[in-house]
Amino acid sequence: MKILISNDDGIDSPGITLLAEELKKIGEITVVAPLTEQSAVGHAITVKSPLRVTKHYINGKFFGYAVDGTPADCIKIGIRNLMKEPPAIVISGINHGSNTAINIIYSGTVSAAREAAIMDVPAIAISITSHEAVHFEFAAKLSARLAMMVINEGIRSGTLLNVNIPDLPKEKMKGILLTQQGKSKWDDIYEERVDPYGKKYYWLTGNLIQADSSLDADQFAIKNDYISITPIHFDLTDYKTYSAMKEWKLDNLLKE
Amino acid sequence: MKILISNDDGIDSPGITLLAEELKKIGEITVVAPLTEQSAVGHAITVKSPLRVTKHYINGKFFGYAVDGTPADCIKIGIRNLMKEPPAIVISGINHGSNTAINIIYSGTVSAAREAAIMDVPAIAISITSHEAVHFEFAAKLSARLAMMVINEGIRSGTLLNVNIPDLPKEKMKGILLTQQGKSKWDDIYEERVDPYGKKYYWLTGNLIQADSSLDADQFAIKNDYISITPIHFDLTDYKTYSAMKEWKLDNLLKE
Numbered sequence: 001m002k003i004l005i006s007n008d009d010g011i012d013s014p015g016i017t018l019l020a021e022e023l024k025k026i027g028e029i030t031v032v033a034p035l036t037e038q039s040a041v042g043h044a045i046t047v048k049s050p051l052r053v054t055k056h057y058i059n060g061k062f063f064g065y066a067v068d069g070t071p072a073d074c075i076k077i078g079i080r081n082l083m084k085e086p087p088a089i090v091i092s093g094i095n096h097g098s099n100t101a102i103n104i105i106y107s108g109t110v111s112a113a114r115e116a117a118i119m120d121v122p123a124i125a126i127s128i129t130s131h132e133a134v135h136f137e138f139a140a141k142l143s144a145r146l147a148m149m150v151i152n153e154g155i156r157s158g159t160l161l162n163v164n165i166p167d168l169p170k171e172k173m174k175g176i177l178l179t180q181q182g183k184s185k186w187d188d189i190y191e192e193r194v195d196p197y198g199k200k201y202y203w204l205t206g207n208l209i210q211a212d213s214s215l216d217a218d219q220f221a222i223k224n225d226y227i228s229i230t231p232i233h234f235d236l237t238d239y240k241t242y243s244a245m246k247e248w249k250l251d252n253l254l255k256e
Numbered sequence: 257m258k259i260l261i262s263n264d265d266g267i268d269s270p271g272i273t274l275l276a277e278e279l280k281k282i283g284e285i286t287v288v289a290p291l292t293e294q295s296a297v298g299h300a301i302t303v304k305s306p307l308r309v310t311k312h313y314i315n316g317k318f319f320g321y322a323v324d325g326t327p328a329d330c331i332k333i334g335i336r337n338l339m340k341e342p343p344a345i346v347i348s349g350i351n352h353g354s355n356t357a358i359n360i361i362y363s364g365t366v367s368a369a370r371e372a373a374i375m376d377v378p379a380i381a382i383s384i385t386s387h388e389a390v391h392f393e394f395a396a397k398l399s400a401r402l403a404m405m406v407i408n409e410g411i412r413s414g415t416l417l418n419v420n421i422p423d424l425p426k427e428k429m430k431g432i433l434l435t436q437q438g439k440s441k442w443d444d445i446y447e448e449r450v451d452p453y454g455k456k457y458y459w460l461t462g463n464l465i466q467a468d469s470s471l472d473a474d475q476f477a478i479k480n481d482y483i484s485i486t487p488i489h490f491d492l493t494d495y496k497t498y499s500a501m502k503e504w505k506l507d508n509l510l511k512e
């Protein structure tokens with residue numbers, strides 16, 4: 001089984017190294033990951049400049065391909081040019097920090113998996129819920145098991161699984177929950193500062209406002225020490241509003 | 257009525273200038289747009305470096321704020337720091353080139369409007385279906401009318417309207433259609449080239465494979481000279497797969 005591995009923290013992050021180690025046990029892996037950290041790049045792709053691909057070695061041994069682009073770039077060029085045949089599955093991670101609720105929109109980790117789903121390849125995005133995560137080994141094992149389950153059960157084209165794992169020892173986790181994207185959002189604050197030359201600049205900070213209170217929301221599940229698995233897709237149509245808008249007199253927009 | 261205007265082509269593009277001219281007639285406008293072109297940046301936000309904001313002038317007259325970041329950055333900092341009170345509506349565009357089907361995922365124009373929707377502000381993304389678009393005036397007028405309609409009809413929080421307008425004289429357009437996100441996708445090709453120093457690099461090219469054949473799909477509507485209006489949102493949960501996955505034995509993933 002061919003497995004393509006990527007991430008958004010960069011090819012030399014601990015999360016992807018441990019993930020690759022574990023996935024080697026269940027398949028033939030190819031690592032294609034960003035040369036540099038690409039957090040919060042969303043689903044950016046590189047179109048106005050060319051991409052360069054370099055071979056990345058760990059302790060003198062070939063580890064994978066580093067791309068000077070985004071996570072979505074890595075999946076596209078990995079599947080189109082670097083792999084001889086398409087993978088059976090793409091795994092993106094292990095991300096340092098959770099990707100739940102509104103963060104799914106901004107996440108580079110998720111966008112790598114989503115790009116795979118766009119290319120009709122089943123995909124999983126894996127994150128640990130702490131930027132100083134230490135429990136990668138369990139997360140890597142879980143990734144391998146879930147990959148096998150996805151292959152065995154099958155998943156419809158265009159869907160990926162977004163997995164968030166508490167940064168806890170396994171025995172402290174409460175279990176696994178199937179969830180939906182939560183509604184928690186950031187209260188953004190731009191800190192205004194002045195540089196040594198008297199010019200203003202702004203740093204984005206903020207607080208995640210907890211708007212979820214049910215265990216079927218990804219954000220609430222991880223807050224309560226559960227592993228969260230959310231199926232997501234890229235059909236953005238708001239069907240509820242679509243129905244409501246049938247009553248709008250859109251033709252009036254064309255009248256003089 | 258306060259209106260926030262942004263885009264992804266950059267603050268000095270013709271599309272945003274003409275849009276601002278027209279929207280001035282129906283409200284008090286604030287322009288906050290990227291300093292440089294930000295096409296295909298998806299929903300990227302700037303978190304690892306600070307943002308700078310400069311005042312942009314056209315013919316010596318203040319036009320708006322240029323931000324050295326992404327379209328989503330512009331909306332966030334526009335609403336949080338640059339405007340005294342939140343706008344009644346955000347309009348993003350007028351983009352040079354269509355944003356239909358899979359391109360909605362990659363679009364910076366749409367991400368600006370989506371960021372507004374995340375911040376509970378009604379929003380419209382406007383694109384003309386040609387990179388060499390010339391029919392901006394009609395598109396700008398339509399934007400103003402649709403903005404009024406959105407304000408009057410109301411739209412639920414979290415939803416934005418994605419509008420694509422054929423680059424045609426008004427009399428050649430067939431009408432306006434309410435649509436869904438189409439299924440057309442790119443067949444990506446990375447052209448391999450060699451630089452003057454003998455090193456390989458890759459340019460992304462490709463063809464949009466037309467997978468839509470019904471007028472309720474955005475991509476097919478514009479191909480047939482209709483204006484397309486699609487309500488989209490940012491709830492990415494795949495509810496169909498969510499239901500199907502209730503049968504999966506996820507607890508098995510935790511067994512030794």
